[in-house]
Amino acid sequence: MTRTEVVRRASAADLDALSVLVAEALSVGAVGGWLVPDATERPEVLGRYARLLVSWGLEDGQVDTTGDRSVVAVWLRRGEVPVPSAVWMYDLHQALGRHASRFALWHAYLDAVVPHVPHAYLAHLATRPGHDDTARTLLTAHHRVLDAEDLPAYAEVSGGRPRESLLAALGYEPRSPILLEPDGPALWRMWRPGPDSGRSCGGLPPRARLRRGVTPLRGRLVPAPPRSP
Numbered sequence: 001m002t003r004t005e006v007v008r009r010a011s012a013a014d015l016d017a018l019s020v021l022v023a024e025a026l027s028v029g030a031v032g033g034w035l036v037p038d039a040t041e042r043p044e045v046l047g048r049y050a051r052l053l054v055s056w057g058l059e060d061g062q063v064d065t066t067g068d069r070s071v072v073a074v075w076l077r078r079g080e081v082p083v084p085s086a087v088w089m090y091d092l093h094q095a096l097g098r099h100a101s102r103f104a105l106w107h108a109y110l111d112a113v114v115p116h117v118p119h120a121y122l123a124h125l126a127t128r129p130g131h132d133d134t135a136r137t138l139l140t141a142h143h144r145v146l147d148a149e150d151l152p153a154y155a156e157v158s159g160g161r162p163r164e165s166l167l168a169a170l171g172y173e174p175r176s177p178i179l180l181e182p183d184g185p186a187l188w189r190m191w192r193p194g195p196d197s198g199r200s201c202g203g204l205p206p207r208a209r210l211r212r213g214v215t216p217l218r219g220r221l222v223p224a225p226p227r228s229p
Helices: 013-028 028-034 044-062 088-110 132-148
Strands: 008-009 062-066 071-078 117-127 153-158 175-180 186-192 216-217 218-223
Touching: 013 028, 013 044, 013 062, 013 071, 013 132, 013 186, 028 044, 028 088, 028 175, 044 062, 044 071, 044 088, 062 132, 071 132, 117 132
Parallel strands: 117 153
Antiparallel strands: 008 062, 062 071, 071 117, 153 186, 175 186, 216 218
């Protein structure tokens, strides 16, 4: 590994560069198109969201990167099931204005099916083209910390082949997908058990079903409660 690829913890000085990396990764994926359907508005809106996401990670979690900032991973520790936050919604509306409702809907879908046990949540992973090996090294370094605590990890990946993803190669097991509606892509829930739990999925149901539609609640969009078999 070269000096520029050394894994390190990001700081506020990295906010601008890492926000650009996250925004670029979102813009080329199906989720970015669903979040901001208008292609002319998409880069600017995703840029504002990416900056907010990295800021959240720096303030409330951990953001890992490398010397050359070719990879970024935003991690959050979850000791319990997340609940709607007035501060979180305020941040979205302040940063995104009229676009905030679609992003709030996205987060509500994700929060509706999170594991019900303490875990580390990989909120976002962004990699420059050609740096997959660096991403593997960065994630492996964080996994060693989690394994020392026997803490499982959770993430979502888009695409139709989750078992061929980088996360699957690092020990994450696919569960049934979250279907983003209306007319959105599928996000596969990925679960990496702690070393002492074997293949147990802990608080993550192997299957998840969401009712079709969402319920507005005092200006917030919240999906109907999940049902598991």
